[in-house]
Amino acid sequence: MMDATDRSLYADALRSATSEHTGRPLDAVLAELGWAEALTDDPRAAVEFLFENQGRVAHASEALAIVVDAAAGSCAGTGDVLALPRPGHSGQPGTLDGDGRLSLRAVALREPAADEQVVVICAHDESDVAVQVPASAVRVRALHGIDPDHELFELGTGPSGVEVDLAAAKLADWTSGLAAGRRAVAHELVGLSATMLALAREHALSRVQFGRPISGFQAVRHRLAETHVAVEGARAAADGAWDDCSPVSASMAKAVAGRNARVTMRHAQQVLAGMGFTYEHQFHRYLRRALLLDELLGSSRALTYELGVQILRTRRLPELLPL
C-alpha cells in the first residue's frame, strides 16, 4: 500500500499522463510509470486514480484489459491481447465446444499484431480457463461506432471456431475479472460525468441571457445541483464497491455510474444547449464515451434488471455496505 505522500505523487503523475496522452502513447507512459506493478501493490489507488483521470479527459488506454486480466488470473503477457466481451455483453468472451474448439465474438482494446497471442477466457467444466490463440487465426476488424476516438477491435472466429491447445489452458476466474473491470469502468464514468458537470457549470457562469448569467436562474441551478448529486452518488458507489470487493457491489457501482452518467449527460446537454450540440464544443466526446462505457461489461439497464431478478429469486438483499 502507498502512504499519503506516495499516493499524492502517484495521482499527480497519472493526472499528467492521462491529460497529455491517449491510446498507445498513454499505454507506453503507463508502462514507464510501472502502473501494472502499482496495480498489484495497491489496486484501489491504481484503478481509482487512472480511470477517474482517464474519464475526466475522455482519453483511452489498454489499462482495462490489464485490470481484468490481473483479477481473472488469465496471465496475458505484455505481447498478448486480452479478449473482452462485446459492449452490451458480460459473459465469458469465448466459448469452447466439446472438441476444444474456440468460438469468439469479442472485442480488444488494441489491435493485435500478427505475431501476438490473443488470450480468451472461456467457461469450461464448471470453472473458467484462459486459452491462447495466435492473432493470425482470429479475424480482426476495427470498430468505429458512436465513439471513434476509442480504439476498439472486433475479434471473431468463423462458424467452425479455432482449435486451441487445452493442455496449455490456465485456470481463470471470470467473475473476479469482470468485477474488477466493472469497478474500473465505474470510476471512468465518474470522471466523464465530473467533466460534463464542470463544462455545464462553466457555461452557466459565463453565458449571459436576459441581462445576467444563466447560473442565476433557478431552473439551471437546480439542474446542476441534481447533476452534482448524480456525480457524487456515483462516486460514493464506486468507492463503496472497494469495501467488500464483491461482484454484486461492483455490478451495482457500474450500474449506478452508467445510469448517473446518462442523467448527467441529459442535464449538461440542456444547460450547454446549442453550443454543446456542435463539434466546436468538446461535450460530444464525453457523451459518446459515456454511452460506450455504459454498454461495456454490462449496461446499467441490464445490470439493474438482473439484480432485481436475482433478488426476487433468492428473496434476499445483497449486503449493503455495513459500517
Added chain:
Amino acid sequence: MELNEYRSGLDAWLDANAGELTPGEPSQAPLDDEVEQLSRVKKALWESGWGRFGWPEIAGGQGGSVVLRAYLGEALMTRRLVSPNAYSMAEFLAPSVISFADDELITRFVPPFLRGDVLWCQGFSEPATGSNLASLQCRASRSGANWVVQGQKVWTSYAQLAEHGVLLARTGSPDSRHEGISAFFIDMDWPGITIRPVRTMDGIEEFCEVFYEEVEIPAERMIGREGQGWEFAMSLLPLERSTSLWHRGAYLRRELVHFVETVPEDLVAPAALGQVVQQLFTLRARSRATQYRAGAGGVLGPETSVDKLLLVETEQAMFDVVLDGMADGVVLGDDREAERWRSEFMYSRASSIYGGSLEIQRNILAQRVLGLGRDR
C-alpha cells in the same frame, strides 16, 4: 472502543436482552407506544453502558467515535426495537446543545435526554417561515432576568410529549434577518405554551402547532450568546443529514428486506426493484463516508445536502415500488400490516419536504457547493 469490538459486544447484549427490549402488543395509541418503547430501550442502553458510547463525558457519555452511535441506531432499527423519527432526534439536538450551551445547562439537561427519561422537541419552523428560516418572527424580548416569548411554531414533532424544547426566536430588530436570532432551551409545560397536535396524512399526530403567549424564559436558558441562534441552527442542520440519516437508511433497508421476503413475485418489476436496491447501496455508500468523516473530527457542512437528496430519491422510489407490490393491502387492506405499509408510504411523501425541502437542498448545493453565486 473500536467499532468492531463495540459491534460484537452490543449485538451480544441485544441478543441476550431481546426479551426485555422487544416492544409489547400495540395499543390504540401508536405514538404513546413509540415513545414508551423508546424510553425503555434508551434506559436499558444507558444503564448497561452501550448507549453512552460516542457521547462526551460532560453529557454523561463514555466518549468515543460518533460512528458508534451510527451503528447503535442501525442495530436498533434492524431489530425493530425503535422507530427512526423520535430515536434519531437526539443525534442532532443533543450535539448542538453540547456545542453551544454552557456547562451547567448541559450537565443538567442532556443526560436525562440521552438516557430516555425525557423527550425534547425542536421549535424552528413557523407558519410564515418554512424554507426561509432567517425570516422567523417568533419574538423574544428582554424583561429583567427573563426573556418573554410571543409567537407561533409549527411542525414541532413530539411537542405534546416532550418535556423540553429547543426554540429559535428573534431577539434583534424585526428586520435583523439571521443576525437577530437566538436559541433557547425551554420547558414545554411553562405557562403560556399551548400545543395542538396536527393529524398528518400518514394517520399519526407527530407534528404540532405550538403557541407561545407571553412565555417567560429565564436568561440562563439561552443556548450560547444572544444573536448566536443562526450559527446554532446552521450547525444543527448538517447533523440532521449525518447520523440520523444513516439511521433512516438502516430503517429503509430493514423495510426493504421485509418487502422482498413477503411481496408476491408477479407484482414487482425487476428493474424497478433492482434500481431501488442500487439507490440504497448508493445512499449507504455516501452516508457511510459521512459517518467516518464525522468520526474523524471532520466538520459537516453544505455537502451533506447530497446525502439528504439521495435519501429523498431512495425513500420515495422505494415506497413507490412497495405501493405497486403491496397494492392490494395498501389500497384495500385494513389489517395491521396493510396499515403499516400505507402509513409508511404516506410518510415517505414528506421526505422531500421536511428537514429542508428538496428545493432548499438544491439551493444550498448550487450556491455553496457549486459556487453558482446567489440566487437572484
